[in-house]
Amino acid sequence: MEASSGYKDYVAGLMAGVATVITGHPFDTVKVKLQKYNTEAGAVKYKNGLHCATRILQTEGVKGLYRGATSSFIGMAFESSLSFGIYSQTKRFLQGEIDGGKPQPHAIVPSAAFGGSIISFILCPSELVKCRMQVQGTDFMVPKSTRFSGPLECALKTVQEEGLTGMFRGGLATLLRESVGNAVFFSTYEYTRYFMHLQLKGASSESSQLIDVGVGIMSGGLGGIAFWSAVLPLDVAKTIIQTTPEKNHSRNPFSVLNLEIWT
Template sequence: MFSSFKVKVKMQKQNTDVHGIKYRSGLHCTARVLQTEGVKGLYRGATSSFLGVAFESSLLFGIYSQIKQSLEGGLQSGKPQSSVIIPSAAIGGGIISFVLCPSELVKCRMQVLGTDSLVPKSSRYNGPLDCALKTFKTEGVTGIFRGGFTTLLRESIGNAVFFSTYESVRYYMHLQLKDASSNQNNLTDVGVGIMSGGLSGIAFWSAVLPFDVAKTIIQTAPDRNSTRNPFQILKSIYRRSGLKGCYTGLGPTIVRAFPANAAAIVTWELAVKILGVKRE
């Protein structure tokens, strides 16, 4: 699934450039990467991403659950409450953006600048650690957190959409299954987890992919003084390429979103059940 991230980032960087469309589709981009960089090229920058995602996911679900429980005051009505879910998810997303920003910056720079033949060899990266150190040395702490505001917007808005969709789909699916049959087993729970998680992942990226496009451009811009304003960047892309440009990389992102988030939700719900945490 990481290879789809690689394709997404390459498409976002190259297809929104002033020089025009470089990749016709996600499949075309994948073929070009395989041709020029080999299979290894599809997984360039994976280390930092895996570490960041693993820590971010556990942190996000933990923060969301705790804030949601506090806002509910111990009283669970059963039916999802937007007034509880949205702030819980938005706060959780905002917090984890500080973890995601540096790891995604390293990942994006490794994927876009690390192998670019137009970039001088002295500016290329030997690995994630080398990328992080060079960024810190040349740009300082602000360089490591370049694109932080855009990441915060993506994560706070995106997770509000994600958990609202998840809680609603989960609630209504269980309600329908309860009415249809009283025999709800572990297999049923897994099925609900797959559907609610997969649909939530699609909802997340459909809502905030333009911010992700802007973040990729901000984090991989060679000019240190280039704008970090995501709205200014998106306005420029929209002027050149329309709404389609703002959603560059949607195909490979959606392909990854359903299975990845379905697996995340099923794993989370299994962990909750094993730990004996009560849910409505």
């Protein structure tokens, strides 16, 4: 029973990761381009996300919005699977088999942070490749410093030029983003789900499955909003660190953010 439940946690996380890439990667591409080119001194300034997305569609078509999706599929599938699996297993270990009870912060926060810190080591290399692919493009507004034909070439050139440690550039920012972000996400998710179920406690059994789906969507959506509200600055720093061509560029996310504020 316990093993079966753990298996389902990992499979559910895997499916969630795949669905996230399919629906969210175009938005992520726009986000990364804005983080890269709207923070550099003298760089092109996209007016907003719509302007950036329009430029991509005009010069590269829909496939431009999915640039870097291969590495994102690999990273997000494993990341989401391990995140949900490790979190669920660790939470059970800390609080026991309590089902439907009031959320316990002493179990949720460390479980989520632990899961986030573990997956950051897997996520960092895949996100580095993803981001470096995403900042490319055929748009004349984008600098033509380096072009990669695919994620494999990007990874190989990174290792050749920067060594194996180059694949973990931005590791500290990724670790902080995932550990803090997951703690915020799962705390919001658990409390939202708990209080929504309390309000809908008297619902008929026929509609219980539909209610569970709705509660899951609302809880996950609010958790995602809370996640990015808490860690977006760290994500901006991570993108800058991972995509800069300068080998001696600071890898301290707080130094990078401080520099961006004062320049």
